[in-house]
Amino acid sequence: MAVTLNDRHITAFIKGHELEGMQPLVSAAHTKLHDKTGLGNDFLGWVTLPADYDREEFERIQKAAKKIQSDSDILIVIGIGGSYLGARAVIEMLRSPLYNSLKKDTPDIYFAGNNINPTYLNEILSICEGKDISVNVISKSGTTTEPALAFRVFRDLLEQKYGKEGAKGRIYATTDKARGTLKELADKEGYETFVIPDDVGGRFSVLTPVGLLPIAVSGCDIKALMDGAAAAQNAYANDDLSKNDCYRYAAYRNILHAKGKSVEMLVSYDPAFTMMTEWFKQLFGESEGKDQKGIYPSSATFSTDLHSLGQFIQDGSRVMFETVVDIQKAKQDFFVKDDPENLDGLNFLSNQDMSIINRRALEGTVIAHTEGGTPNLILEMPEPNEYELGWLIYFFEKACAVSGYLLGVNPFDQPGVESYKKNMFALLGKPGYESEKEALLKKLQ
Ligand code: PA5
Numbered sequence: 001m002a003v004t005l006n007d008r009h010i011t012a013f014i015k016g017h018e019l020e021g022m023q024p025l026v027s028a029a030h031t032k033l034h035d036k037t038g039l040g041n042d043f044l045g046w047v048t049l050p051a052d053y054d055r056e057e058f059e060r061i062q063k064a065a066k067k068i069q070s071d072s073d074i075l076i077v078i079g080i081g082g083s084y085l086g087a088r089a090v091i092e093m094l095r096s097p098l099y100n101s102l103k104k105d106t107p108d109i110y111f112a113g114n115n116i117n118p119t120y121l122n123e124i125l126s127i128c129e130g131k132d133i134s135v136n137v138i139s140k141s142g143t144t145t146e147p148a149l150a151f152r153v154f155r156d157l158l159e160q161k162y163g164k165e166g167a168k169g170r171i172y173a174t175t176d177k178a179r180g181t182l183k184e185l186a187d188k189e190g191y192e193t194f195v196i197p198d199d200v201g202g203r204f205s206v207l208t209p210v211g212l213l214p215i216a217v218s219g220c221d222i223k224a225l226m227d228g229a230a231a232a233q234n235a236y237a238n239d240d241l242s243k244n245d246c247y248r249y250a251a252y253r254n255i256l257h258a259k260g261k262s263v264e265m266l267v268s269y270d271p272a273f274t275m276m277t278e279w280f281k282q283l284f285g286e287s288e289g290k291d292q293k294g295i296y297p298s299s300a301t302f303s304t305d306l307h308s309l310g311q312f313i314q315d316g317s318r319v320m321f322e323t324v325v326d327i328q329k330a331k332q333d334f335f336v337k338d339d340p341e342n343l344d345g346l347n348f349l350s351n352q353d354m355s356i357i358n359r360r361a362l363e364g365t366v367i368a369h370t371e372g373g374t375p376n377l378i379l380e381m382p383e384p385n386e387y388e389l390g391w392l393i394y395f396f397e398k399a400c401a402v403s404g405y406l407l408g409v410n411p412f413d414q415p416g417v418e419s420y421k422k423n424m425f426a427l428l429g430k431p432g433y434e435s436e437k438e439a440l441l442k443k444l445q
Contacts, residue, residue, distance in 0.1 A: 002235065003391045005245035006326070006378035007252065009366055013321075013375040014255050022251040022406075023241050029405035030239035030247065033398075038405055040412030045199030046397055049207055050229035050390070057194060058222075061209055064172055064192060065216035069106055072170070073131040076124065076154055077214045078113035078147045079138035081417075082202020083174075085282050086393075087111075087214040089275035090206065093389055094220045097272050106219040107134075112154065113147030121153065133158065134170040136217075138210050140196045142180020145421070151182075164189075174209045201412050203283045204397055207390070221386045228390025235391075236398050246395050249323075249377060250402040256321045256375055257295050257407075263320035265313065266299045269358050270327050272384065274301045280396060287400050287411040294407065303361055310365075314372040321375040325392070326362060329383045330355040 032038030033047060068075055077087060088111055091099060100108040110124050135158060137151045158167035173186035174194040186193045194209030205211065207229055216222045236246040253264065264284070266277045277299030288294035298320075300309050313320065336357070338350040349357055366376045379395070381388050404411025426436035 001382040001388065002231065003245070003382075003388060003395055004380045005249050006380050007248065009370045009376045009378065010252060012370060013259070014252060018255050019241065019248070019251060022254065025254075025406055026241055026247050026251055026402065027239045029250075029402045032405055033401055039410035043199055043201045043204070043412035045197045046201075046204040046207070047401075048233065049197075049200065050226055050233045050394060053207070053226065054195075057209065058212070058226075060192075061194065061212050061216055061222070064194075064213060068134045068172075068217050069219075071132060072107045072134040074108045074110060074128055074133045075214065075217050076128070076133060076135045077109060077111050077138065078135060078150045078154065079111075079174075079210070080114045080144055080146045081282060081286075082205050083138040083140060083144075083147065083210055084111060084114045085203075085275070085279040086206025086211040089279040090211060090215050090220065090225070090389060090393075091218045092275040093272050093384060094215075094386060095218050097274065099218065104219070107217060109214060109218060113137075113150030116146055116149065121150065125153070125157065128157065133161070134172065136172045136174060136213055137182065138174040138196075139180070139182050140176055140202055140205070140210075142175045142182030142184075145424070148181070172213060174213060203286055204412075206279070206393060224386035225390040225393075228387035228392075229394040230390075231387070232391040232394035232398075236395070246399045247402055249379075249395075250399045250406060252377055253295060253321075253399075253403055254406045261295070261319060261321045261375065263296045263298055265309075265320055265322045266297065266325065267302060267305075267322050268325045268327065269302050269362050270330075270384070271301055271304075272331075273325060273327065274299075276325075276392075277301070283396060283400050284403070286414045286417070287404050288407055288409060290409050290413075290416060293409060295403075302365065306361075306365065313369055313374050318373045321377065322369060324362065324366060324376055324378045326378050326380045327384050328380055330358075331384050 029038070033044065036044055077084070091109060096102055100110070110127065112121065112124055135151070135154045137147060139147050155167065155171065158170055162170060168190050171191045172194065173182055173191045174196060175182040175186065177195040177198070183193070194213060196205055196208055196210055200208055207226060212222050215225065236244055238244055239247065241248050241251060266280045268277065281297040281299060284295070284297040289296070313322065334354040336350050336352060336354055338347060366378065370376050379392070381392055401411050422433070422436065423440055426433035426440050429437065
């Protein structure tokens with residue numbers, strides 16, 4: 001079984017010759033990616049990672065995960081952006097968005113260092129009271145302010161609680177193999193470290209130790225996740241658009257963009273997928289949104305957003321297309337019983353699984369939105385399991401890289417992220433930013 005692109009509903013918007021016309025461009029993008037001749041070619045490690053990952057380190061991840069499961073009630077995962085979203089997205093998709101509230105024999109997992117909000121930090125600290133804790137701090141650069149600040153707090157907490165030596169056995173650092181403040185600190189303190197490969201950028205790193213350690217702690221089968229991604233690597237190795245769903249998706253996006261569709265909404269009918277849409281938004285937003293170009297990535301979870309954004313999608317500015325992730329099997333179904341009294345008039349829904357009702361909602365919505373002028377692409381995911389999710393992750397990563405090359409940007413850098421940091425540092429008085437501070441203060445008056 002595999003993730004499949006269903007493009008039946010796109011034919012009203014894109015003619016066959018338009019897709020054929022994309023073949024040479026897609027082939028050129030494919031060559032750039034595989035021959036490493038395109039922009040950002042230092043960051044292509046993710047292309048072959050599912051087949052080539054470090055097996056010895058993988059074993060260490062599984063061992064560390066078992067240790068955390070055995071000695072901790074809570075794992076705090078500290079990271080931001082690509083060092084955060086993937087792990088949380090996979091855990092919510094495969095375990096549950098309600099993971100921490102479920103009865104389970106794996107630790108609760110809280111994510112810190114992805115914001116600078118003091119209330120959020122205080123709340124996590126209060127949840128940790130009286131509990132055994134481990135910390136996985138994740139930062140490729142090892143210098144990002146938000147996670148570094150959170151790590152200072154949790155390192156102090158662990159040292160107070162377990163002493164320096166005890167804390168050392170509960171802190172896991174995922175960072176660059178040689179560089180950065182976090183690496184220096186980890187070496188000095190003797191923390192167990194995992195490596196983010198040099199040639200894998202943050203938003204492409206979920207299948208490295210960045211995602212794998214927290215995902216393994218949650219009880220997911222990380223081997224099956226990698227196997228699914230490896231199968232996708234194999235399936236999308238050919239540049240023929242008629243056989244490569246991933247490249248066809250990238251080509252459709254590009255054609256729709258040229259027709260004025262400047263917003264893509266990633267949609268699912270499963271709240272467990274909502275963090276995956278956040279991961280998707282980072283992947284495509286940071287990769288494509290530059291040089292004053294790019295499709296704006298947005299997201300919705302239906303049915304809830306049908307009752308908020310649904311009006312706009314059906315009838316507002318015709319600027320968007322939808323990519324619907326159709327998860328074809330529910331992890332747990334629910335049988336809707338008949339009610340002899342039928343006071344609520346809902347017996348037309350009874351005697352069937354709720355997943356069927358959800359499916360009819362999907363089908364009805366796809367037709368309504370398409371007829372309203374919003375093109376719909378559908379990605380069919382047979383089951384919400386590790387293998388299929390690994391496949392889907394690789395699908396999006398490769399589609400994103402090819403889309404970026406089709407757009408003519410470097411999909412692997414993020415120069416725009418630096419601007420806010422510069423201003424924040426200056427306003428906070430970081431040494432070296434003195435001249436900027438004065439100018440900024442004037443602008444704020
Ligand atoms: O995709 C990216 O590169 C970014 O989102 C980074 O992952 C994010 O800024 C965190 O960086 P770091 O892992 O260096 O702390």
